[in-house]
Amino acid sequence: MFQQKFALQSEVREAPLELCVVIPTLNEAGNVEALLEKLGIALAGIEWEAIFVDDGSTDGTPELLTKIAQADRRVRMIRRIGRRGLSSAVVEGALASTTPVIAVIDADMQHDERILPDLYRAVADGDELAIGTRYSGIGSTGDWDESRLKISRFATALASPIMKTRLSDPMSGFFAVRRDVLLEAAPRLSNVGYKILLDVVASIHRPLKTAEIGYTFGTRQHGESKLDEMVALEYVELLLDKTVGRFVPVKLVQFGAVGMLGVGVHLLLLDIALNALGLAFSWSQASAVIGAMTFNFALNNRFTYRDRQLKGLAWVGGLFSFYLVCSLGAVANVGIGSLVYDQFHGWWIAGIAGAIVGSVWNYVASGWLTWTRR
Structure with missing residues (x-):
């Protein structure tokens, strides 16, 4: 009886999910609905889900996501209490999914969701990692001033010695990766700060087959930027962990x-x-x-x-x-x-x-x- 019931359910089962989009949030209530609408348009024809990982938002973000998730099965939320950090949030969200491809995008809509299908297809067609880059092809940093651009370039140069895979934009937080590659990196991830892509690449001691797709970095529409002195400190901490961390805490x-x-x-x-x-x-x-x-x-x-x-x-x-x-x-x-x-x-x-x-x-x-x- 159980086998017959299971077979019947399997016949009407929806198509398997192909892509999980992990979206860390901290006080992004003004952006999540618009972002989901844009994802729905960009990912038409792909079976996808979105996992929001909220780090204690106080602006109503988790309550809004709860309502959305109750009405849309593609949307899930992980609500973290007493834990913060974009990198660890991304890892926790990714490990909660079983899709073969994991994508990461910020909730502030500064990443161009229209290239997500290209990132997904690059990985689905054989690449291990595909990143949205601001420094290659048609990529652009948008309205950044010269000082912010210099800081980003300097941070990229500092990251070069710890990477086996050469990337034009290792500071990017917009990428897609094969699930098994993320699992390979997971035991060695530092989970420090905001640079999860750099953490993944530095944690895998071999070159990855990669694709880079240019995009223009956008402007935040709602909410406040999370960039402060702690971002720089946590970046230095990540570099230290990947260099001397194996010897000294x-x-x-x-x-x-x-x-x-x-x-x-x-x-x-x-x-x-x-x-x-x-x-x-x-x-x-x-x-x-x-x-x-x-x-x-x-x-x-x-x-x-x-x-x-x-x-x-x-x-x-x-x-x-x-x-x-x-x-x-x-x-x-x-x-x-x-x-x-x-x-x-x-x-x-x-x-x-x-x-x-x-x-x-x-x-x-x-x-x-x-x-x-x-």
């Missing part, structure tokens, strides 16, 4: 960089307290230590641990826990340094050893105590 590198800045802050505050204010050395040193630790905490909270950023009263509690961690780190620094000095009688070796142990302790302990995941 990227957060440790960032933590160490903040610590080096903290040394400069410490010396500056010490000079001000000692020479400008005329305080005794002990008071000057104590003030400089507290000031430098506060600086390090604030900077790490804003950048290194932005995914666990503390706010309000949690910020105050985190600061005092960071004081505690760094105080114990100072004890470890002195203890290890003294031990090494007794053994080797080299002050600089002892100093470096103590500093390394103290820094690693501060990194590990603060990640566990101050910026623990809740």
